[in-house]
Every structure is written in C-alpha cells, then in structure tokens.
Amino acid sequence: MKQLKDILYKVHIEAVHGATDVVVSKIEFDSRKIELNDVFVAIKGTLSDGHDYIEKALNLGAIAIICEEFPSILVNGVTYIRVKDSNEALAYLTANYYENPSEKIRLVGITGTNGKTTIASLLYQLFKKAGYKVGLLSTVKIMVDEQEFKATHTTPDSLTINKYLDLMVQQGCEFCFMEVSSHGVHQKRTEALRFEGGVFTNLSHDHLDYHNSFAxxxxxxxxxxxxxSKEAFAITNIDDKNGLVMLQNTKARKLTYALKSYADYKAQILENQLSGLLLKINDQEVWVKLIGSFNAYNLLAIYGVAVELGIEKMEALRLLSELESVSGRFQFIVSNSKITAIVDYAHTPDALENVLKTIEDIRTKNEQLITVVGCGGDRDKTKRPIMAHIASSMSDKAIFTSDNPRTENPEMIIEEMEKGVEPQNFKKTVAILDRKQAIKTACQLANSNDIILIAGKGHETYQEINGVRHDFDDLKTVTELLQQLNK
Structure with a gap:
C-alpha cells in the first residue's frame, strides 16, 4: 500500500483533478484486473484503447485514473491525472511502486534482430555456473534464479518487468539479463529502468509491419x-553496418566485438563442426559446444559482457566452453539411419540465411539438405518472398508450410512466399499447408546422412491458427516421425 503522490515521481503530468495523497493498492492497465483502490492506467494500444474502459475500472473500485484524455464526466472521490504518454507514465509508476528494483540489480539489456534470446539465456547460464544468483527476462522464459515463469512477450510490459525485477532483488539475485525488443523500446516498456550494460547484436529485415521503415x-x-548512463557500458557488433550507429550518441562506455574487424573483443573461427566450434578469442583458444558463425558472434558478446561485469578472462573462457545451446536454437537430433534434423527459430531472412550458411559450412556436399519453412501471419509480409528465395536457393529441396498463420489464410501466405522463388528453383519446392505433414514429407524424402532443417518456430510448443493455440512442437514432431518411419 502506497500513497499515489509517492509513485508519481518523474511522471510527466499535464493536469490533476482530485487528491494525490490517497492510498492505492496496486497498479493495473488491464481493466479486468482492477480491484478496490487500484490505479488504472489507460493505454492506447494497437487493438484497443484503455480510455474506453475507464468506466469499467471505476465500477470495479479504481481510486485513480492515469490517462491521456480526461473522460467527459469526472467522478467525485476519484483522482484523475492527465499525462502526455500513458506508456511512459506506466513505466515510472511501476518502477516507483516497486521501489526501483533495477537500481538494486546489475541489469544488462540485449537488443538486435537476431541473437537476443541466445545471448541473454547463455549469460544467465554462464553466471549461474559462476556461482551467482541470476535473473532472466527472455522470449523463452522468465527465471528468478532457479524459479521459472512463463514468458508472453520478448520484452514484457513495464508492470511485469518491475514485478519480476523486484522478486529477483528479494531472492538475492545480483544480475539480470534481459531481451530488449524494438516494440518494447518504442512502447516505453524499458523506460525508468537503470541498465548497467547494453548489447547490440545485428540489424536485418524484421518488424516492418510495426515500424514504418527500416530507418x-x-x-x-x-x-x-x-x-x-555514463556509468553503463555499450558493446556493439561492428561487423554489422549499423553497429557503430548504435554508439553515436550514447553516454555509456563504448566497446566493440567482431569476427572480421579490429575490435575490443575479437574472435576467429578455427574449426566449425556439428560437434562445436574451436574459437580464438583475443589470442586464446577455446572449444565451445555451439555451432556456426552466428553463434561465434553470440559467444563473443557473452564473453565481452562477462568480462565487463567482472569475471576474470580465463574463467570466462572456461565457462564459455561449458555452455549448452538454447532451446530451439540450432537444436539437432540424429536418427538411427543417420538423418540429421535441425530445429531453429530462424524467422527472419537474415537468421534463415545464417543457419543455412552454417549447415553449408559443416556438410560434406554428398547429402541433400531439405528445408521446411513458413512465415507467420499478421506480421511483416515483405519478408515472405525473401525467405522463400533464400530457402529455395540454398537447399536441395524446400517445403513451404504454415508457421503461425494467426488470422491470415495460410494458403495466401505461401502464395506470397512463392513469389520469391526463381524459375530455376521451382522444381526444388513444394507447398504443404499442414505443418506436421510437411515435416513428415521431409522425413520421407530424407535418406541416410541427409539433413532436414525445420525453421521458424524453434522453442515454441504451439501453432496459432485463428486465435487458437494448438499443441505443436517441431523437435518432438520430427523425432517421433523419424522413429515411426524407422529412419
């Protein structure tokens, strides 16, 4: 229980109607969760406007309303506060309510198109192995040291972020590693948080359904x-053409990592096999269990962050060598007849190309590569033909199928994908709407030593069709099918 005036610190207030010395129970932006003496923050979303639910929140017992526009009727005994940006206000309100937990934990944010989940998850894993209590906020899950919670967004809303950061502080966590999405930044979910460090991975074609342009x-x-802040560090991949752009106006200490350029943290790939990578990092060799050049970048970022957070360099390398791959990120099984099935979350053109290049580097060329791939519905449509072009040109066979069609017609999604296939690659492609049937076909086509890549969904254990989530797990499905076919 806190007084309203105490949680308004740093909120940009335009007008106040009513008392601010009232005692409030908690903060909510979902009117359905409002209880007696709660604060309701009315947020204008892409699908609905919280201002339409102010009356409902009042009927459920809200004592204060934070909004961008006052309703036409102001109820006596209720405090109304008009702000310029409700998302920003929510960030400061919740940070204040939980007594700014980000200032009591060493918080590092990872942003970029690809690699966020791997870097955040493996940093969590590394610091756990180093003996620390650690928190994780990721696409896959939320971890409060050993306790796991379900994740719903890459970057949760600011209420959820501060709630779990507070729990981490209570549980004695010293570090937290957090994925930072462009949606999360744009919607001010990371506002009011104090980060000790930031990591930039790369930037490629994604989320142009949400952002107006790549710029x-x-x-x-x-x-x-x-x-x-100037007390923080910012570490960026300068092999990416936008890497240095990220550092242009930062007050943080600037650091770089790269495979191809001179950098503070530099790596060279000495060996790349299905069993792992031999890397030379800043003149020290280390064998790691992860595969591919994209993972060499991820591991380099992880090493840099570990060193910047105080782990001794040789110890950081030792811990790096113990890390296990993240769920749905280049996970593979080998069947009885030596068919390799790889499941990867690659759902952007750049990520798909990286995975296919990695397979190209480790294959003998005597086997065929069969790629099963789809594109999500209600998302950036411009990447569909690009992904189909990459899959069809870099594979021996490409099977186009459903990903998470959501509310779109999956046939139309595949038709848009097929526009990217060049004439010489038509014969290599087939469209199979049902994802399980597509994976089964890939298994039937595969012979001993062949490679099957199933891209797009990775760790997800569902398929979303017309707003309903159906149980579906790529790795489980391909494992069972290969066993059934005795391959």
Whole structure:
C-alpha cells in the first residue's frame, strides 16, 4: 500500500483533478484486473484503447485514473491525472511502486534482430555456473534464479518487468539479463529502468509491419543506447553496418566485438563442426559446444559482457566452453539411419540465411539438405518472398508450410512466399499447408546422412491458427516421425 503522490515521481503530468495523497493498492492497465483502490492506467494500444474502459475500472473500485484524455464526466472521490504518454507514465509508476528494483540489480539489456534470446539465456547460464544468483527476462522464459515463469512477450510490459525485477532483488539475485525488443523500446516498456550494460547484436529485415521503415526500426534500437548512463557500458557488433550507429550518441562506455574487424573483443573461427566450434578469442583458444558463425558472434558478446561485469578472462573462457545451446536454437537430433534434423527459430531472412550458411559450412556436399519453412501471419509480409528465395536457393529441396498463420489464410501466405522463388528453383519446392505433414514429407524424402532443417518456430510448443493455440512442437514432431518411419 502506497500513497499515489509517492509513485508519481518523474511522471510527466499535464493536469490533476482530485487528491494525490490517497492510498492505492496496486497498479493495473488491464481493466479486468482492477480491484478496490487500484490505479488504472489507460493505454492506447494497437487493438484497443484503455480510455474506453475507464468506466469499467471505476465500477470495479479504481481510486485513480492515469490517462491521456480526461473522460467527459469526472467522478467525485476519484483522482484523475492527465499525462502526455500513458506508456511512459506506466513505466515510472511501476518502477516507483516497486521501489526501483533495477537500481538494486546489475541489469544488462540485449537488443538486435537476431541473437537476443541466445545471448541473454547463455549469460544467465554462464553466471549461474559462476556461482551467482541470476535473473532472466527472455522470449523463452522468465527465471528468478532457479524459479521459472512463463514468458508472453520478448520484452514484457513495464508492470511485469518491475514485478519480476523486484522478486529477483528479494531472492538475492545480483544480475539480470534481459531481451530488449524494438516494440518494447518504442512502447516505453524499458523506460525508468537503470541498465548497467547494453548489447547490440545485428540489424536485418524484421518488424516492418510495426515500424514504418527500416530507418525507424534502426533508430528505435539506437534510442536504447542513447538512454544508457555514463556509468553503463555499450558493446556493439561492428561487423554489422549499423553497429557503430548504435554508439553515436550514447553516454555509456563504448566497446566493440567482431569476427572480421579490429575490435575490443575479437574472435576467429578455427574449426566449425556439428560437434562445436574451436574459437580464438583475443589470442586464446577455446572449444565451445555451439555451432556456426552466428553463434561465434553470440559467444563473443557473452564473453565481452562477462568480462565487463567482472569475471576474470580465463574463467570466462572456461565457462564459455561449458555452455549448452538454447532451446530451439540450432537444436539437432540424429536418427538411427543417420538423418540429421535441425530445429531453429530462424524467422527472419537474415537468421534463415545464417543457419543455412552454417549447415553449408559443416556438410560434406554428398547429402541433400531439405528445408521446411513458413512465415507467420499478421506480421511483416515483405519478408515472405525473401525467405522463400533464400530457402529455395540454398537447399536441395524446400517445403513451404504454415508457421503461425494467426488470422491470415495460410494458403495466401505461401502464395506470397512463392513469389520469391526463381524459375530455376521451382522444381526444388513444394507447398504443404499442414505443418506436421510437411515435416513428415521431409522425413520421407530424407535418406541416410541427409539433413532436414525445420525453421521458424524453434522453442515454441504451439501453432496459432485463428486465435487458437494448438499443441505443436517441431523437435518432438520430427523425432517421433523419424522413429515411426524407422529412419
């Protein structure tokens, strides 16, 4: 229980109607969760406007309303506060309510198109192995040291972020590693948080259904670094053409990592096999269990962050060598007849190309590569033909199928994908709407030593069709099918 005036610190207030010395129970932006003496924050979302639910919140017992526009009728005994940006207000309100937990934990944010989940998850894993209590906020899950909670967004809403950061502080966590999405930054979910460090991975084609242009997408990412304090560090991949852009206006200490350029943290791939990578990092060799050049970048970022957070360099390398791959990120099984099935979350053109290049580097060329891939519905449509072009040109066979069609017609999604296939690759492609049937076909086509890549969904254990989530797990499905076919 706190007084309203105490949680308004740093909120940009435009007008107040009513008393601010009232005692409030908690903060909510979902009117359905309002209880007696709660604060309701009315947020304008993409699908609905919280201002339409102010009356409902009042009927359920809200004592204060935070909004961008006052309703036409103001109820006596209720405090109304008009703000310029409800998302930003929610961030400061919740940070204040939980007594700014990000200032009591060493918080590092990871942003970029690809690699966020791997870097955040493996940093959590590394620091756990080093003996620390650690928190994780990721696409896959939320971890409060050993306790696991379900994740619903790459970057949760600011209420959820501060709630779990507070729980981490209570449980004695010293570090937290957090994925920072462009949506999260744009919607001010990371506002009011104090980050000790920020990591930039790369930038490629994604989320242009949400951002108006690639430049806007890039600048939203950049704003995360612009807001870091001079006490923080910012580490960026300078092999990416936007890497240095991220550091242009940051006050944080600037650090770089690269495979191809001179950098503070530099790596060279000495060996790349299905069993792992031999890397030379800043002149020290280390064998790691992860595969592919994209993972060499991820591991380099992880090493850099570990060193910047105080882990001794040789110890950081030792811990790096113990790390296990993240669920749904280049996970593979080998069947009885030596068919290798790889499941990867690659759902952007750049990520798909990286995975296919990695397979190309480790294959003998005597086997065929069969790629099963789809594109999500209600998302960036411009990447569909690009992904189909990459899959069909870099595979021996490409099977186009459903990903998470959501509310779109999956046939139309595949038709848009097929526009990217060049004439010489038509014969290599087939469209199979049902994802399980597509994976089964890939298994039937595969012979001993062949490779099957199932891309797009990775760790997800569901398929979303017309707003309903159905149980579906790529790795489980391909494992069972290969066993049934006795392959």
């Amino acid at each position: 806007e997408y890039r600048d939203v990412k950049k704003s995360f670094f612009d807001n870091l």
